[in-house]
Amino acid sequence: MAAESEKIYECQVKRRRLKLGGGYEPFWKLKSVIEALSDDDTEFRCPDCTGAVRLHRRYVVDAPLPYISHKLKTDSEYCTAGSFFRKATDGRQPRLSQHPVR
Numbered sequence: 156m157a158a159e160s161e162k163i164y165e166c167q168v169k170r171r172r173l174k175l176g177g178g179y180e181p182f183w184k185l186k187s188v189i190e191a192l193s194d195d196d197t198e199f200r201c202p203d204c205t206g207a208v209r210l211h212r213r214y215v216v217d218a219p220l221p222y223i224s225h226k227l228k229t230d231s232e233y234c235t236a237g238s239f240f241r242k243a244t245d246g247r248q249p250r251l252s253q254h255p256v257r
């Protein structure tokens with residue numbers, strides 16, 4: 156189970172760009188979640204640990220901004236944006252996701 160209380164307002168979205176010499180190559184672009192939604196982005200990941208995230212859209216008028224949270228608890232435990240990481244008191248070091256979204 157992921158941390159339901161987690162709210163991350165920035166994400167990376169997968170985009171494609173023209174490659175030198177022809178063709179396209181994917182790259183990850185940092186933007187706010189609300190901006191990604193208005194741009195119709197569909198592929199998201201955590202900007203800090205590159206782990207998989209769940210998207211939470213705004214669904215009532217007075218709700219806060221749309222946000223993402225980690226899908227994997229292990230990501231949340233070792234990501235600087237993770238709620239479990241922030242609550243940890245063992246002085247652990249952050250690390251990239253062991254299941255990065257590529």
Ligand SMILES: [Zn+2]
Pocket residue numbers: 201202203204205206225230231234235236237
């Ligand atoms: Zn993360």
